[in-house]
Amino acid sequence: MRLPLVLLWLGAATACGPGRGFTRRHGPRRITPLVFNQHDPNISENSKSASGPPEGRITREDEKFRDLVPNYNPDIDFKDDEGTGADRLMTQRCKEKLNTLAISVMNQWPGVRLRVIEGWDEENSHQDNSLHYEGRAVDLTTSDRDRSKYGMLARLAVEAGFDWVFYESRSYIHCSVKTESSVGTGAGCFPSGSIVHTEEGPRDIAVLKKGDRILAAADDGKMVYSEVLTFIDRDPNVTRQYIEVTAENGVTITTTPSHLLLLAAADSWRESFAMNIEVGDVLLTRGHGSVMRPSRVVKTRMVSRKGVYAPLTKTGTIIVDDALASCYALVRSHALAHAAMAPLRWMADWTSSNEVSRGVHWYAKALYNVGDYVLPSSYKYH
Numbered sequence: 001m002r003l004p005l006v007l008l009w010l011g012a013a014t015a016c017g018p019g020r021g022f023t024r025r026h027g028p029r030r031i032t033p034l035v036f037n038q039h040d041p042n043i044s045e046n047s048k049s050a051s052g053p054p055e056g057r058i059t060r061e062d063e064k065f066r067d068l069v070p071n072y073n074p075d076i077d078f079k080d081d082e083g084t085g086a087d088r089l090m091t092q093r094c095k096e097k098l099n100t101l102a103i104s105v106m107n108q109w110p111g112v113r114l115r116v117i118e119g120w121d122e123e124n125s126h127q128d129n130s131l132h133y134e135g136r137a138v139d140l141t142t143s144d145r146d147r148s149k150y151g152m153l154a155r156l157a158v159e160a161g162f163d164w165v166f167y168e169s170r171s172y173i174h175c176s177v178k179t180e181s182s183v184g185t186g187a188g189c190f191p192s193g194s195i196v197h198t199e200e201g202p203r204d205i206a207v208l209k210k211g212d213r214i215l216a217a218a219d220d221g222k223m224v225y226s227e228v229l230t231f232i233d234r235d236p237n238v239t240r241q242y243i244e245v246t247a248e249n250g251v252t253i254t255t256t257p258s259h260l261l262l263l264a265a266a267d268s269w270r271e272s273f274a275m276n277i278e279v280g281d282v283l284l285t286r287g288h289g290s291v292m293r294p295s296r297v298v299k300t301r302m303v304s305r306k307g308v309y310a311p312l313t314k315t316g317t318i319i320v321d322d323a324l325a326s327c328y329a330l331v332r333s334h335a336l337a338h339a340a341m342a343p344l345r346w347m348a349d350w351t352s353s354n355e356v357s358r359g360v361h362w363y364a365k366a367l368y369n370v371g372d373y374v375l376p377s378s379y380k381y382h
C-alpha cells in the first residue's frame with residue numbers, strides 16, 4: 001500500500017527536502033493508526049531507508065556524547081526512571097522529530113501530552129545494537145497512558161518524520177531516526193532584518209513575539225493577519241547561507257534554500273523550495289487590500305546573513321519582505337527509497353532559542369523528485 005501524504009509540520013524553514021512535485025490538497029487529512037506490531041516503513045529498522053545501521057554505543061566519555069542534546073520541551077513528559085536525565089538526551093534529529101510529534105499529540109488529543117519513557121540508554125537495558133545506545137531512539141506513550149491511543153500515536157510519529165516507527169509493545173511505541181551525518185542538518189528560515197507586517201506596521205522579524213499577529217495568507221490566497229504560535233527556530237547569533245530571490249516589482253525575499261516559498265499558479269499557489277526557484281517563476285507579493293500581487297522572479301543569488309528566525313503562524317503561511325512563504329516544510333517523504341540517487345537533501349531543524357544551532361551541510365548534488373506532499377492546511381493547531 002502506498003502511504004498517504006506524509007508531510008507534517010516542520011518548519012519550513014528548516015526543512016528540507018526535496019523539492020518538486022508538490023501538490024496541494026484540500027479537505028481533512030485521513031490518517032490510519034498503526035496496528036500492534038506494525039512498523040513503518042515496512043522494512044527493518046537498520047536498513048538504510050529506515051534509521052540505518054547502528055554506529056556504536058555512545059557513552060558519557062565519548063567524543064560523540066557532545067552531539068547528544070538535552071530536550072527540555074515543556075510540552076513533553078519525561079519519565080526519567082533512571083533519575084539521570086538520560087531520557088532527555090538524544091540526537092538533534094531525534095529531538096526535532098520528537099518536538100514535532102509533541103505538537104501533533106496536543107492537537108490530536110487536547111489536554112494530552114507526549115511522554116518519553118526511554119531515550120538514550122547508558123545502562124545496557126536494551127538488546128545489542130539498539131539505537132537507544134546512540135540517542136537515536138525513544139520509547140513513547142501519551143501522558144494519560146491510554147493504550148488505545150498508541151496506534152494513532154505511532155501514526156503521528158510517522159508523520160512527524162521519525163525514520164522508523166514500531167508499535168513494539170502494548171504499552172509503548174518505539175521510534176528511531178537516522179544519524180545526523182546520514183541526512184545532514186539544515187536550518188533556518190529568515191535572517192535578522194527581514195520585515196514582517198503586524199497590524200501596527202512593519203517589524204523586524206527579530207523582535208517578533210509569540211502571539212503577535214502578522215500578515216500571512218489564508219487558504220483562499222487572501223492576505224490576513226495570523227497569530228504567531230511559536231518559533232520553530234530562533235537564533236540571532238548564527239550566520240547562514242541564504243537565497244535572495246528578487247522579483248520584477250523590487251520585492252526581495254531572503255530565505256534558507258530549503259524553505260518553501262509559495263508561488264503563483266493557475267489555481268492559487270504552488271510550493272517550491274527556495275533553491276528550486278528559477279527566473280521566470282512568479283512570487284506572490286504583498287498587494288493592496290487583501291489581494292496578493294504576482295511578480296516574476298528576475299534574480300536569485302546566495303548571500304550570507306546573520307540570524308535565523310522561523311515563526312510558525314496559525315495559517316501556516318507568512319509574508320516576509322513582502323513575499324509569501326510557507327511556515328512548513330516536509331519532514332518525511334515516502335520517496336525515501338529514492339534517496340540513494342538523491343544526494344541533495346536538506347533536513348529539518350528544530351533548534352530552540354537557547355541552543356547553538358548546527359551547521360548546514362549539503363550532502364548532495366541533485367534533487368530528487370517526490371510524489372505526494374500536502375501542506376497541512378487543514379491541520380488545526382487548536
Ligand SMILES: [Zn+2]
Binds near residue numbers: 118132137138139174
Ligand atoms: Zn525502544
